[in-house]
Amino acid sequence: MRVEVEQRRSMRLAVAAAAAWLALYALLTALSQGSEPLGRFVANVVYVVPLVLLAPLSYAAARRARGRLRRAWALLTVANVLWLVGELIWSAYAYLRPGGVPSPSVADAFYLTSYAAALPAIAIGFGGTWAQRQVRCLLDAALVTLGVGAVGWALVIGPLFPGAPKAAAVIAFTQPLVSVAIVTVLVAAGLCGHRAVPPSFLLAGAGFAVAALTDAGYAYLVSTHSYGDASWVNLGWQLEAVLLCLAAAVAARRPEGEPQVRQLDRDLAVLPAAVAVLSIVGIATADRLSDGRLTLSTLVISVLLVSGLLLRQVLVTRDRTRLAEALDTALREQERLAVTDGLTGLHNRRFFQEMLRLEAERAERDGAPLSIVIVDLDRFKKVNDTCGHPAGDRVLTEVADRIRRAVRPNDLVARYGGEEFVCLLPGAGEETALEVAEQVRRALSRSPFAVPGGREVRLTASLGVASAGTRGGRPHGDLEGLIHDADGALYRARTRGRDQVAAASRLADLALDTDPDLPPALVWLADQIDAKLGSHEHSTAVSRWALLTGARLGLHQAALRRTAAAARLHDIGKINVDDAILTKPGRLSQAEWDVLRRHPQEGARLLTELSDRADLAPLVGAHHERFDGAGYPQGLRGEGIPIEARIIAVCDSWAAMRADRAYAAARSETEARHQIERGRGTQFDPEVVDAFLALLDGGAIDELALLRHTAPAPNPVVSTVVP
Structure with a gap:
């Protein structure tokens, strides 16, 4: 973290130093307007300072970079060293040759060679796209360069030299064209073919864009014999050098990730198409204004531009076709994987x-x-x-x-x-x-x-x-x-x-076998109580789940029937609990709790007195006992509680938590499960909890159904229930 803070601080200082240098150079350029010695010193000595710094920074960036970016920065290092050598030769001419810098000169060769090294650096730095896209990027650069060059020569440089073109003008005009080619490759490959571009190359691209504009201005000044040591155009090259220094500093600070290639690039076809069309119109207009007819060179350039656009469209169509085929294959594979288990090969x-x-x-x-x-x-x-x-x-x-x-x-x-x-x-x-x-x-x-x-x-x-x-x-x-x-x-x-x-x-x-022996009046009574407590089934669900839990625990058939039957009638004792207590939304008083806690005993009494199913009475009477002995009504614990009652206790709690009650809203499955797990070993038998949760994980514990309308009492005997 500390290293990152230091790196950010150093970059802020670098940006501040770059801005200060540009301000200083602008001030010196302004002061040198009326002084030839000062202008020569600023243009040939002060001018070289950022280039001297750029060479080692580029080398450091090449050492720190990885993969393709290392090769790209190695070429940029060569390009920057060639630029520095060219400037040193230019400065030597300015001070040592009586006639000043010749035109053309050896320095021009180094300048052009520098651009020649920078162009593949950009292409390598933004490589990794498909070969057709790389060809398309180079074709875009060629179209833009040819179009801009043709218009520039026809409308600007040509009229200044009606005779044979001079070598100085040709060389000066070549430099901005190469800069335009570099910028075009940068835009076409970087912004159209990638999702992310390294920050250092964004800065380098900005530097080359500045160079293209500066070179264009220099070409015009040379053609009009207006360029001098105190020219403001030198400030543009200083800005290029400063941007390249910052780019190298960013790359040297820490390794950058390689550009992320887009599967489907954003094709900026409008750029080369617009340049080509405007170029053809421009050179044709120049011919009309000069001698009233189209020249052979205009026809050749127009044919080359149109052919390039057609070839470009063919490349785009092939690229889109390849992508469509790859996408179709990927979709078919995804469809297969969506319905197939990856390990066994079976359907999922x-x-x-x-x-x-x-x-x-x-x-x-x-x-x-x-x-x-x-x-x-x-x-x-x-x-x-x-x-x-x-x-x-x-x-x-x-x-x-x-x-x-x-x-x-x-x-x-x-x-x-x-x-x-x-x-x-x-x-x-x-x-x-x-x-x-x-x-x-x-x-x-x-x-x-x-x-x-x-x-x-x-x-x-x-x-x-x-x-x-x-x-x-x-x-x-x-x-x-x-x-x-x-x-x-x-x-x-x-x-x-x-x-x-x-x-x-x-x-x-087996489940159906549990009901025939149950007194219909008591079953009806259980349904009436369920209807009072809420809108969802309760005793039927508890019976169903208790049967499954008992089967998972390995209970024999008679015990399973007993468990399901007792679960179906476990709450009948609540018939003797006042409705105001059963449906009270707030906390119960101690007296109300005492009344409610008697319902297991009341249910056992009803089974003994009103039916011949006295075998179910101990199970109903014990369904609120706790495994740790803290339950009611007798405080039984552990194995002293019938296994059937221990099963009913878990299923009853789950059903109560999963439905809305007057005193509490329904809990989610996750919340209810958490409560069951919390009660494992204290409120509930651990083995019963494990069996129930295994059924829950397997999808056997279903959701509570809404209650249907309860049927009328099947037998007048029910009227004798309430004392």
Whole structure:
């Protein structure tokens, strides 16, 4: 940080010194207007000072630069040294030769050679674009130079020398033309072909732009024999030298990044086209004014300019065609990658979801069944932990191949997650889907997988099957429900010991088995309480989630039925809690809390007295006990709380947090999850929390549905509930 501050300070000092020098040189030029000795000293001694500084600065910039910029600055160093040598020769002529500087002179050769070295420096510094663009940049420079040169000679220089042109005028006129070519290359290559240009080259480009204007003024003064040591035109070259010094200082301060090339450049076709058209008009007008007819040189120049413009358009068209082809190829590749898993080569989850929608619509039109199979590799994490992730990737690739070979030819296989795969089986009912799933299970478990190092690993998989458009299955349009059913079946397969296939319809049958033995009056009562508490389902969702959580924990069938039934009726004791307490928006008083905290006991009492399901009473009575013993009504703790009640406690809390209540707004999934995790080991059983969150991550815990209108009381016995 300190170094950067020092560098900024040094650059500010450099800019201030440059401005001070230009002001001093302007002052000396003004003072030398009436003094030939002072003018000679300023133009030939003081003038050289920034050039003497420019040479070592350019060398330092070349040493610090990297890549193409180093070669560019090396050439600029050569160009600046040649410029310095030319100026020293000019100064020697001015002081040592009685007749002054001859025209042309040896110094002119160094000047032109300096420009010749600067032109490729600019081209190299802004290289990296396609060859066609480089050719186009050079063609732009040639068109602009030819056009400007033709107009300048016809309208300015030519009229001053009606006879044969003098060598001094030709050489003086050549310098601004080369400067124009450099600036054109800079603009065409730098601003049109790149997103970013190094600051040093922006300063250098500004210097060459100043040089082009200064050289044009010098050419005119030489042609009119008006140039002298005290000429103000020298101040333009001083500005060029100062800008180049600053450019070298910027490049020498720290390495610059190379120019960033544009994929699609901004083609400034208007510049060469405008110059070409104006040039043709200008030289044709000059011919008309001179002798009334077009000369051969005007025709030749016009043909060259028009031909150059046509060639330029061909290059632009080819460049655009190449870019269009590259873009089309890139788009096709992006489309492929968008629906393909990069590791296994299977389709990805996004593609599966879209194809599931399309196949469901087709199956609904045809009245055909549709099934999906979710495949989850058992304990795959151990493969990564033991053999490494590269070996795990190799196993996943082989798993994908085995699944692809095991399914039917028209079935679709996709990678669903990390170690999860999914198969879409059009036209397959549950029995067919179970057969395909079993083939996949056997294909994965029958032989080990080879991993690097000559080792082998054995893998098994748990598979969940769900069908739509079949008896007991989901309707075709309920795709989320279909995936949810397959997830539930998958978790059932895992909790039963893994390496097996489970069907969602059998899990659904298990859920249905929980309700027939429940007293209809108490079920109706639970729905009435839910309607009082909010607009979303509660006890039905808690029952559904409790069933899935119990299945994941491996509870036997009777315990699962008991869990789902108790969850369905867990809040019936709130019928004896005043509505004002249930719907109170603010904090409850201690007396109100005492009333509310009795509802688990009241629910247990109702189950014992009004039904023959006394087996559910301990579960309902304990669903507000805490794992750490701080709950109510009995302060049970740990394993002393029935496992069914521990499951209901987690599912009940999740449902309460995810719906609007009178006392609190609904929490987001992230916030609710955080609260469940905070209660792990204190309010909730850790194993139950882990099982529930795993279901949540797998998408098995669905969203709360809006309540439908509750039915009228099915039995007068309900009227006896309230004491």
